Amino acid sequence: MGRRRRLAGAVAEAGAGALPKVITALSQSLPAGPSPEIFRRAKFDRPEAAPALWQLLFRLLSPQSADGTSASPALEAQACWVKAALRSQGYPRLVLAQLPEDGSRGSRELLLALSWLLARGPLPERLLAQAHVQLGDEMPVCECEALASPGPRAPHVEAEGPVDIRCVQWLMGRLRFRWRCLITSQQEQCALLSKIHLYTRGCHSDQRLGHLSVAETEMLRDPEGGQQVRAGARVLAPGWACTPGPGPRSFWNDVRPGRGGADGGRSCAQLCSAFQLLRRLERENVGLEAALEWRRGELVFWRWMDTVLGACPPEAPAAATQPTVLPRIAGRGLGQLELAARELRALQEELCEASERRRAAWAVGGQGRGPQWRSARQALQKAVEQELAALRRAWEQDRGPARPHGPHRLVRREDEAPGGQYLRAAEVIQALRNQEACLEAALHRLQGQCRQELARLAGALPGLIWILPPGR
């Protein structure tokens, strides 16, 4: 208690100058951050502050386009979208949903929404990570980004009308072939990359790195030629609504002329010359410094936000009973849910069947009954309960030590890197092997289920011999 009072005192003593500084730092660390004046006006719910805050929220929540290559939509559309996005993230206050979308008022509520987002996670850092200029040969160590990144795909040749199953077979065959090609190309790329790293050993000023990356070498070869340098990393954490931004995929993607940010947020690579690259780096450094300053002084901000919240009129409970219609953020939620429900139901049926059988067998059997075995049975019951509890924990809790994720810069060296965080390829390979084994097991299990199901159906057809293909 005393400490809190001392802290509050310290904050008050920090003086009136601290708050604007902190807010400026915050603004600088966020993309499209408004001036501190906007924040001040928002506290008093001035209407002129609203549009800037709508735009800021839109920028923070939406998938990033490559630094404004795509035209930003109108204010109404942005406001509508922001409302829906906040709702889908679980924003508690209903006042937001009732704000007019022309941006004429509601700045205080928007300020609260911004602070809510800031309080839930390290927002400036995530955004900076998304826009991070990647100079090295990056390789993601997990598949999260690759699995999640497909944005809205342009609907390809849509099958109109019924197709034959042979069409499906053909598509599967094509898919297999493409994967084979991919693997071959990628092996070649690894070999080339390794050579480049080897040949440029000793060039880099940073001792930890020791050699140049393809992007850096390309820049030296041709400083004026634009090469596309990726930006960003998908920033992941469970529970944090990831603003699905540019995926790195940079290992595959050093140079992609002309595709820029136009492919639906899937990648964010900008064509830059060496000069522009330097500029981008410098801008990022400015943002990083601002983020550090924000972290140092954010307590002041939160004290101030308390006052802002206090200045709000209490929400009428009646408002809670009128859910306003909001556009639904299309996720794959329902589809996934149904798939999961279907699997669980199938499992439940199997378990029901199996346990009934066993129960019947037990009832018939003669051992283990009677009061003299009661304590033994109870002990067994406890043991089973504990095992099941442990099983529950396996999926309910987070997996133990954090698995590494995100893109990592590839560095070729045999010994330890001096200082800093690094991963060894051997560890990643091990983790990937485990994942591979799990997935293979899952696939075999599914295939086994299909076999059983089809066998059951085939059993209904007498007079046929089914000759299986030679096993693996």
Added chain:
Amino acid sequence: MLPSGCSRRLVAELQGALDDCAERQLQLEQSLRVSRRLLRAWEPAGILAPEPPLGPETKEEDPSPACTPSPQDLKELELLTQALEKAVRVRKVISKAGERDKAPSLKSGSFATSPGMTASAPTRAPGQAGSCTSEAKPTRGIHQTTVPAKGHPERRLLSAGNRARVGVEARATRPGPGLRDQHVGPSAAPQALEAFTLKEKGRLLQLPAAFRKAASQNSRLWAQLRSAQPRDSTDAAAAAKTQFLQKMQTASGRPGPVLSAVEVEAEVGRLQEACSLLSLRMKEELSAAPTDWTQEYHCLLTLEGLQAVTGQCLHRLQELHAALAEQPVGPCPMERPSRTPPPCGGAADPFWSPQLLLYSSTQELQTLAALRLRVAMLDQQVHLEKVLMAELLPLVSSQEPPSLALCRAVHSLLCEGGERFLTILHDDPADSPPPSPRPQDPVRESPLLPGRS
């Protein structure tokens, strides 16, 4: 033929997977192109832009941060690069026409010098750039280009100062103004100079100083940001934040926390994992052969327990379904491709910051990359398998009588990944006694299951 709804979904799904692959392939090919080009001999591609725009490095400048080149500087730069371009062209023409002995080369050198010289003059004339000594540098750089070095032109360039930019050695073929030495002639003639290859001279490359500075500052700042994180949990700021969130919650008048769509998806993912773990456990129990009554009882209790847990999971799923469904849906003004990435388990690391991945040999790197692709492929296969199962199995079971061609195709797709096919023979009753369908567990007896009979 498959029904149209089913067809549409299947084709869409497969086409999506194909597009995914195609995109990866495209990106990979671009990277390959770049890498191959780097490993060949470097041709003098493009025009060297001398260092100046890359910011303040010299002590002569006033310590103003991030010198942005004024439009005037850029114009001068433009002029300079045009002059250099012209010089290259002239030089090429001349050296093609002339012979490669010293006299004509000297002459050609001096001939080529003049356009260069005249170019450098105007750059000096318009005077100074504010804090950038842009004009001073290019001429200095160019002088350095032509500093003679028998057999080691590149090394001299680098030792000539920290401002030596790499590309310069590749540009050693370009003639610069200010020839100072006789030897320059032959060595500067384009044909005579050995092309720059990464293999032989890669070690001599050096990044520009301004760039190095910015990059090192960048990694330093990221390291600082990263180390600022763990403090957060014990910080007063963290306490203030949680307090603020709670106040927001209570002020909203809502009874409980709203289930965000994101959280729902995360939980559904967890329940899916629960399903797979439960079924794994079930298989273990079913395959174990109990030797005495305690084990039998244990098995029975486990199975019943698993059934109960599954029921609870299903119940939870239904709750989530209701929660999702109750949010009123309106028209969506814009597409939002919000696919929540499956949790990677990295909860301890709230945000990503740049890190290194060390590898020690080409082999290791190839293994790593191949494994990554394999995991991606397997994941896609599992997903496709589920989709195919959901679409095709009901189809086959609903047909009465089931079409054999369809059965065969579905079997190959679902059970063999589309790689192998089974054969179906009509069992002619004239040749052999027909197999009588047995009343026992059809699963064990069916010939479709390999290696079981």
